[in-house]
Amino acid sequence: xxxxxxxxxxxxxxxxxxxxxxxxxxxxxxxxxxxxxxxxxxxxxxxxxxxxxxxxxxxxxxxxxxxxxxxxxxxxxxxxxxxxxxxxxxxxxxxxxxxxxxxxxxxxxxxx
Amino acid sequence: xxxxxxxxxxxxxxxxxxxxxxxxxxxxxxxxxxxxxxxxxxxxxxxxxxxxxxxxxxxxxxxxxxxxxxxxxxxxxxxxxxxxxxxxxxxxxxxxxxxxxxxxxxxxxxxxxxxxxxxxxxxxxxxxxxxxxxxxxxxxxxxxxxxxxxxxxxxxxxxxxxxxxxxxxxxxxxxxxxxxxxxxxxxxxxxxxxxxxxxxxxxxxxxxxxxxxxxxxxxxxxxxxxxxxxxxxxxxxxxxxxxxxxxx
Numbered sequence: 001x002x003x004x005x006x007x008x009x010x011x012x013x014x015x016x017x018x019x020x021x022x023x024x025x026x027x028x029x030x031x032x033x034x035x036x037x038x039x040x041x042x043x044x045x046x047x048x049x050x051x052x053x054x055x056x057x058x059x060x061x062x063x064x065x066x067x068x069x070x071x072x073x074x075x076x077x078x079x080x081x082x083x084x085x086x087x088x089x090x091x092x093x094x095x096x097x098x099x100x101x102x103x104x105x106x107x108x109x110x111x112x
Numbered sequence: 113x114x115x116x117x118x119x120x121x122x123x124x125x126x127x128x129x130x131x132x133x134x135x136x137x138x139x140x141x142x143x144x145x146x147x148x149x150x151x152x153x154x155x156x157x158x159x160x161x162x163x164x165x166x167x168x169x170x171x172x173x174x175x176x177x178x179x180x181x182x183x184x185x186x187x188x189x190x191x192x193x194x195x196x197x198x199x200x201x202x203x204x205x206x207x208x209x210x211x212x213x214x215x216x217x218x219x220x221x222x223x224x225x226x227x228x229x230x231x232x233x234x235x236x237x238x239x240x241x242x243x244x245x246x247x248x249x250x251x252x253x254x255x256x257x258x259x260x261x262x263x264x265x266x267x268x269x270x271x272x273x274x275x276x277x278x279x280x281x282x283x284x285x286x287x288x289x290x291x292x293x294x295x296x297x298x299x300x301x302x303x304x305x306x307x308x309x310x311x312x313x314x315x316x317x318x319x320x321x322x323x324x325x326x327x328x329x330x331x332x333x334x335x336x337x338x339x340x341x342x343x344x345x346x347x348x349x350x351x352x353x354x355x356x357x358x359x360x
Contacts, residue, residue, distance in 0.1 A: 009153075009177070012186055013160045016173045019190035020164040020197075025221030027201035029214060041199075042348035048196045049299050050306040050340035051189075052288050055172060057307035058314050060282045065275040074279040075286075082283075082290035089139045092283035100276035107272075 066099060069106065074099035126246020133227045134250030137165075138258040140284070144170055145262025147281040150274040151178060155263050162259030165225060165252055168193055168288070171281055176333050185333025192337050200229045209238040216241045223248025298351035306343040313339060 063071050078095035086094070144167050148158045151174055161170045172193050176186045201221055208220065220241050228247045232239050266274055293300040313335045320326035328334055 008180075009157050010160070011183055012173055012177050013157065013164075015183060015187045016161060016166075016169055016190060017164045019187055019194055020166050020169050021222055023191065023194035023197040024201055024224040025218050027198045028205040028208070028221040028224070029217045031202060031205065038352045039348055042352045043344055044195055044199050045353050046298065046302045046344040046347050047192060047340055049289065049292060049302040050344045051172070051193045051336065052168065052285050053303040053306035053343075054310040054336045054340055055168075055175060056282060056285045056289065058311040059175070060285070063275070063278050063282075065271075066278075070276075071279075074276075075282065078279070078283040078286040079290055082287045083294060085291065088284065088287050089143075091287040092140075092143050092280040095283035095286075096276050096280045099279045100273060103272060103276060 063099075066103060067106070070099040070102035073102050122240045122242040123246040126243040127249055128246075129231050129243075130228065130247035130250040133225075133231060133247070134252075134254035136227070137251050137254045138261075140167055141255045141258030142262035142265070143277070143280045143284065145259035146266040146269075146274070146277050147171070147262075148174055149263045149266030150277045153177075155260075155267070158263040159256075159260050162256045165255045166194075167284055171285070176336075179332050181331060181333040185331060185337075188337045189333045192340060197224060200224050200226070204229060204232065204239070204244075207233060207239050208244075209240050212241045216245075220244045223252070225251060227251065298347050298353075301351070302343055302347045305346065306340060309339045309343055310336075 060075050061068070061071055063074075066074075074095045077098040078091055081091045081094045141162060145158050145162065148161070148170065149155070153174060157174075161173065164170060169190055172189055173186060176189060181189075201224055204220070204224060205217075208217070212220070223244060225248075228244070228251060232244050232247055235243075266277065269277075289303050293303050313330060317330045317335075320330040329338065
């Protein structure tokens with residue numbers, strides 16, 4: 001099941017590959033010297049956090065097919081585990097497992 | 113002849129140093145692959161996206177695709193997301209051996225990821241191009257293999273599990289945010305500011321679809337680009353970093 005037509009998907013993937021590799025390969029190939037401007041280098045430091053935050057909020061609370069309880073619990077589990085310095089796999093799977101267990105509990109309660 | 117031997121051994125040392133990175137990528141790529149399938153994308157979309165070897169890029173692209181964003185919007189959002197790689201690429205250029213042919217430099221650049229950069233930069237002395245290309249090989253192969261395996265698993269698993277797997281994607285995003293927020297105040301402020309802005313924009317979006325200009329500004333990709341630059345600019349003006357390579 002594909003949510004868009006093939007052309008749209010392929011062009012988007014080409015864009016992904018272009019944007020990813022261009023930003024990695026072009027600076028080292030072309031530019032000589034260092035970024036000296038303090039504001040620009042600060043901006044480069046903070047932009048990734050802003051982008052990732054934009055992707056996370058508020059969508060992390062709007063997961064399709066899951067109601068607010070397992071959704072919120074999964075979120076809190078991810079925050080807790082990453083705050084505790086657990087590795088990426090533990091965080092991702094821990095959050096998933098918490099949501100899954102609560103979803104299953106809810107299904108069971110509704111049936112009873 | 114001697115020179116040839118050194119070229120070979122640099123590459124082999126690089127291969128060896130890259131193997132643990134590759135093994136670390138397997139589960140991440142697996143989760144991303146699974147998450148993409150959970151969102152309703154096809155096996156082919158996942159397999160081709162995996163060639164980009166980026167979790168954040170792939171996640172960004174698929175979330176914007178899900179709302180049917182324009183090519184330009186997606187391109188701008190991805191460029192912005194990847195700005196960090198510009199910094200890594202520049203930093204690596206400072207440490208790379210001299211007189212590397214342009215084509216080889218380009219190949220080195222293609223191999224840059226957070227982890228390959230970190231491994232190479234921690235070595236003392238000049239980094240040879242062959243070493244870095246060697247480092248990049250296993251991460252690349254493992255990412256593609258992991259992503260494809262993940263999408264196969266995503267297809268087989270029951271629906272409830274794939275719904276819950278969407279949480280794994282957000283787990284990854286939070287993993288990229290929380291430890292930095294804990295370590296650095298400005299990072300925390302950036303995240304909070306951007307999160308509030310994103311939420312506001314998300315709420316206001318339905319009211320902005322009537323007018324062409326506001327509909328454009330409030331579209332997911334353009335609002336992501338403008339909102340991220342705005343929040344990062346405010347924090348960068350308030351808290352300039354002391355060191356260009358602080359993040360690396």
